Amino acid sequence: MRHLLCLSLFALVLTGCASSANIGGMTVADTQAQSQTYSPALKENVQVSDVEGGKKTNPMWTSEIDGPDFKAALSDSLDKAGLLSAAGNAPYTLKAKLVRVDQPLFGMDFKVTSxxxxxxxxxxxxxxxxxxxxxxxxxxxxxxxxxGVTRLRLANEGSARENIAALLKRLSALNIEAGQVSLKQ
Known part of the structure; x- marks a missing residue:
């Protein structure tokens, strides 16, 4: 019994405890957020509603992407892109739902898809x-x-960051003028 307890403690020290994806790690970098051109109608006119989905991290299990933390990273990224409204009643609301975060349980390289x-x-x-x-x-x-637990957290953050970057690119393709919406050519 004593050997099992020592082995368990050693394994815990070696692997560490799981931590949630960090907001900063999920936030798109300034240069990447500002590299897109957006419709003037979206500039400083978008608010973010609560994010659906996501999971809280159990420190004894695996890193997860928490909904409120994803919302904070999404808001920070929109702010860096010049799209986030400072007013409470913006013309546009962006809704997000974490549908699925596909994670490996073990391995050398951890590929996470959000x-x-x-x-x-x-x-x-x-x-x-x-x-x-x-x-x-x-x-x-x-x-x-x-x-491993740190590698999984980094993979979660990277996948979320790439997802937000893909959204910014998609928003830059929208042409919104006087009630007309189209994709920029």
């Missing part, structure tokens, strides 16, 4: 302008982090 459903709604008319599920993979390797 599927997030986004919906952009015109608040004046209630009309949905855009709805799409974006699926983005990200792989964290042993060179990124030797400890």
């Amino acid at each position: 599927d997030v459903e986004y919906s952009l709604v015109d608040n004046a008319s209630g009309k949905e302008i855009f709805r799409e599920i974006l699926s983005t993979p990200y792989t964290a390797t042993v060179s990124d982090a030797f400890v």
Whole structure:
């Protein structure tokens, strides 16, 4: 019994405890967020509703992407892109739902794929302008982090960050003017 307890403690020290994906690790970098051109109608006119889905991390199990943390990273990224409204009643609301986060249980390289459903709604008319599920993979390797739980957290953060970057690219393709919505050519 004593040997089993010692072995368990050694395994815990070697692997560490799981931690949630960090907001900063999920947030798109300034240069990437600002590299897109957006419709003037979206500039500083988007608010983010609560994010559906996501899971709290159990420190004794695996790293997860928490809904409120994903919302914070999404809001920070939209702010860096110049799209987030400072007012409480913005013309457009962005809704997000973490549909699925596909994670490996073990391995050397951890590939995580995040599927997030986004919906952009015109608040004046209630009309949905855009709805799409974006699926983005990200792989964290042993060179990124030797400890597995850290590597999984980095893969979660990378997948979420790439998903938000894909959303920003998709939003830059929207042309919104006087009630007309089209894709930029």
